[in-house]
Amino acid sequence: MPDSAARVEITRDEVAHLAMLARIDLSDAELDHLAPQLTVILESVASIQGVAGDDVPPTSHALPLTNVFRNDVVTPGLTPEQALSGAPEVEQQRFSVPRILGDEQ
Amino acid sequence: MTETLMSYEEALGSYDPALGLEVHVELNTNSKMFCGCPTEFGAEPNTQVCPTCLGLPGAMPVVNGKAVESAIRIGLALNCEIAEWCRFARKNYFYPDMPKNFQTSQYDEPIAFDGWMDVVVEGPDGEPETFRVEIERAHMEEDTGKSLHVGGSTGRIHGADHSLVDYNRAGIPLIEIVTRPIRGAGGRAPEIAKAYVAQLRDLIVALGVSDARMDQGSIRADVNLSLAPAGSDVLGTRTETKNVNSLRSVERAVRYEVQRHAAILSSGRSILQETRHWHEDTGITTSGREKSDAEDYRYFPEPDLVPVAPSREWVEELRGTLPENPTARRARLQAEWGFSDLDMRDTVGAGALGLVEETVAAGAAPQAARKWWLGELARRANEAGVDLVDLSITPADVARVQALVDDKTVNDKLARQVIEGVLAGEGTPDEVVASRGLAVVSDEDALSAAVDKAIADNPDVADKIRDGKVAAAGALIGAVMKEMRGQADAGRVRELVLEKLS
Numbered sequence: 001m002p003d004s005a006a007r008v009e010i011t012r013d014e015v016a017h018l019a020m021l022a023r024i025d026l027s028d029a030e031l032d033h034l035a036p037q038l039t040v041i042l043e044s045v046a047s048i049q050g051v052a053g054d055d056v057p058p059t060s061h062a063l064p065l066t067n068v069f070r071n072d073v074v075t076p077g078l079t080p081e082q083a084l085s086g087a088p089e090v091e092q093q094r095f096s097v098p099r100i101l102g103d104e105q
Numbered sequence: 106m107t108e109t110l111m112s113y114e115e116a117l118g119s120y121d122p123a124l125g126l127e128v129h130v131e132l133n134t135n136s137k138m139f140c141g142c143p144t145e146f147g148a149e150p151n152t153q154v155c156p157t158c159l160g161l162p163g164a165m166p167v168v169n170g171k172a173v174e175s176a177i178r179i180g181l182a183l184n185c186e187i188a189e190w191c192r193f194a195r196k197n198y199f200y201p202d203m204p205k206n207f208q209t210s211q212y213d214e215p216i217a218f219d220g221w222m223d224v225v226v227e228g229p230d231g232e233p234e235t236f237r238v239e240i241e242r243a244h245m246e247e248d249t250g251k252s253l254h255v256g257g258s259t260g261r262i263h264g265a266d267h268s269l270v271d272y273n274r275a276g277i278p279l280i281e282i283v284t285r286p287i288r289g290a291g292g293r294a295p296e297i298a299k300a301y302v303a304q305l306r307d308l309i310v311a312l313g314v315s316d317a318r319m320d321q322g323s324i325r326a327d328v329n330l331s332l333a334p335a336g337s338d339v340l341g342t343r344t345e346t347k348n349v350n351s352l353r354s355v356e357r358a359v360r361y362e363v364q365r366h367a368a369i370l371s372s373g374r375s376i377l378q379e380t381r382h383w384h385e386d387t388g389i390t391t392s393g394r395e396k397s398d399a400e401d402y403r404y405f406p407e408p409d410l411v412p413v414a415p416s417r418e419w420v421e422e423l424r425g426t427l428p429e430n431p432t433a434r435r436a437r438l439q440a441e442w443g444f445s446d447l448d449m450r451d452t453v454g455a456g457a458l459g460l461v462e463e464t465v466a467a468g469a470a471p472q473a474a475r476k477w478w479l480g481e482l483a484r485r486a487n488e489a490g491v492d493l494v495d496l497s498i499t500p501a502d503v504a505r506v507q508a509l510v511d512d513k514t515v516n517d518k519l520a521r522q523v524i525e526g527v528l529a530g531e532g533t534p535d536e537v538v539a540s541r542g543l544a545v546v547s548d549e550d551a552l553s554a555a556v557d558k559a560i561a562d563n564p565d566v567a568d569k570i571r572d573g574k575v576a577a578a579g580a581l582i583g584a585v586m587k588e589m590r591g592q593a594d595a596g597r598v599r600e601l602v603l604e605k606l607s
Contacts, residue, residue: 018403021197021401021403022403023199060192060405060406060407060408061406061408061411061412063411065411066190066411066412066413066414067411067412067413067414067415068167068168068410068411069167069168069169069170069173070136070141070167070168070169070170071170071171072134072135072136072169072170072171072172073135073136073141074135074136074141074142074143075136075140075141075142075155076141077140077141077142077153077154077155077158078154078155078156078159079152080149080150080151080152080154083151083154083159083272084151089267091255091269092150092253092269093149093150093151093271094150094151094253094269094270094271095151095201095204095269095270095271095272096267096268096269096270097201097267097268097269097270098267098268099256099266099267099268100200100201100252100254100268
């Protein structure tokens, strides 16, 4: 994302959109309060980005590792009782969840 | 809600279809993509789960090396470039089929990209014709859990009170193979879509990386379709039809969407960009949800996994394990089997090449294998409205039925009943022979007695045969077969009749 350092402001509408995507219910007052704060955070990150020269590639990871693989071997997991022990509702040895509207993947 | 459709021919007169296919291949690894849970199909719910695939706090995923190997081999077989360095990404969404609230996938750094596959279809003159399908990418991801919607009358989301989720499938390695828009297919779009998925399935089988069972969901196709006014370069708005889980359905779904889009566009309305569900029973699609923009998934690099950087040495080593290319394979098999061009074309056209090959490998003669798959079994598949590969009989079963014919345990007629029994789930061919009592009577005394009876019952016919009219023997053989309720070797009966009347 090479142009992100140049663009640091996050608008109130963008915050509202992100809140909707993350299913966070924000009031108008909260949006007014949070949008400028997030802009400050992004500005701080942008200033760090400015320090890195062209020879420093962006990374998503602190470790300089690649290709950490497991062998394709089955290992013991949880029993169904253990797996379902934290479920608020269980039916037919399955997790029971509220009716789903709309966004099936 | 009934949709208005335009006739297929009329639709193609005004519009050019553009197709895109996304095929998900569930790998046949022993363990899941990021944890050691088993991957067996059909296990009791939530018996193949652990903290990682349940998304419990503190769990750490680790990539299954075998799945990466399979992904690279699929990429190479599709003539793709293999990324020198790529990452996993989180695809964030709120739906309980993934307990983590995201699916670990790949976003802008797929492991394989820029490939192609030459699909063979029948040309207008009946000769095989090649159509190149370009592959945009093949990426690694994990499968989701299975939801059961209860309370509704149809088992679907609408009308359901609540949903029950089984996470056994969550985390099973998937490879998603995405084509570039396929244009210029015209009226053959449905046929090309089906041929592409069929050939891709054959390739996956040859690679040995998946069970490749469409009926069990180990290969699943999503069909993207849009129409552009004839002669236009601009792509129209597309719909994505999900749940297309047989080769026949791929063809039908494309055809249906072409007719539906054409009716909407010709009435001056526009296509809504949405997901649609395919209904196998009624042969129609219904509206799912409006498609969200890609950025709505808020993809970002997966911080719990380090990048995958396959060395060029490894990639070349894997290239050396690829099966022969389909064209060379067809030529080799034709030579080995001694099939005429026509036999070969019929076999390929019926989608039976791999099935015949496996049946021959299981011991049947090539012509016998071809006869079963293109005759009796093709008829049964047609009656049931399924493809040959979806019939519940294996090539090994077919080879065994032929072996029973060859050693005269059953005759052709009984063999068809054995096939019927296997298809009905009554067990292996030998079990069906035993349980239905289908073996021919090889008791010479019983046969001889039946022949004597037939001669006594039909003195006129017997006299004709005595006078040298051997063709009349058919009537006596028929009488004996009837007496033996079909369970006799007709060739042996004929010998006995002629012996006794010579």
